[in-house]
Amino acid sequence: MTTAVEHFAAWLNTPLGQYLRDNEAGWFDRTTVDIFGYKAVQLELPQLDCLRANRMPWRCIAGQSGGVQLKCMAEALPFAEQSLDLLVLPHTLDFARDPHAVLREAERVMMPEGRVLISGFNPWSLWGLRRLKANDVPWQGHFLALHRLKDWLALLDLQLVRGEFLCYRPPLQRKGWLDKSRFLDSAGDKFWPAGGGIYCLDVVKRVHGMNVIEPDWSMVILPNRSTAAVVEKMRLQAKKDRCK
Structure with a gap:
């Protein structure tokens, strides 16, 4: 049976879908290129390679749709706790049966300070209005409100680092x-920055009680002025000796 996310993947080949795909691909490229680690996973939508700019040695596209490298459910990921450095969810929450369960799994498998990248449809936009008069893909997706999603993330100690809205053009084919x-x-971006049809979120898993260890600069011994003067005097004397 064809899933909703597979219908959405086919919709990406339409003019409007291509417009969305180009915008999101650019954002994922800009964001993932500077994320480092060892293991990165993308859930669903192999047609939109969100990890192509990332340089982690182990990358995988998982999910239930055709073309994925690993078959699994987003609500029950086959990865150990704290085993991933990067997890990408391109519209995964929009078409998941239980979006909150997907986020719980994301928190479970992420390493401390690991990153989760999320893209989704903004219900408070022209794209959100379009779903009121349409019952086909992708308009029957969840279209999670951003404030609701932020509340879910906060409950799971997933902290929003930055976000960006995309796709301000009207949803016309x-x-x-x-x-x-x-x-x-x-x-x-200038006049209605929260009105983009798509939001993209960069999220980090925070772990309470962790402290970043920095060098103890008080233990570094720096040469004082008298020492520097002696070294300079010795250098000049050696130079005179060579000239004799």
Whole structure:
């Protein structure tokens, strides 16, 4: 049986879907390129390779849709506790049966200070209004409100580091209209920054009681002025001796 996320993957080939995919691919490239570690996993949507710019030695696309490298359920991941450095959820929460259970699994498998990247549809946008008159993909997804998602993350000690809104053009399938409304992407960030059709979140797993160990600079012995003067005097004397 074809799942909702597979229908969404097929929708990405439409003009509007391609517009979304290009914008999200750019954000994931910019964000993952500077995330380091050993193991990175993307859940669902192999058509959108979110890990292509990342340089971790072990990367995998998992999920239930066709084309994934590892078959599993997002609500029951086959990874040990605290075993992943990066987990990417491209619209995984939008089409999961239990989005909160997916986040609980994300918290379980992430290393302390590990990163979770999330993209989802913004219900408070023109894209969110579109779902009121449509029953097909992708408009029947959960469209989780950002404030609700932030509450879930806080309960799991997953801290939002930064976020970005994308896709300010109206959700129209005609490529000509999408091209004509290109200016809205740059104007959106200035005039209605929270009105993008898509939000992208960069989240880190915080562990209480952990402290970053820094060098004890008080133990570093620096040469004083008198020592430096002696060294300079010796250098000059050696130079004179060579010139004789």
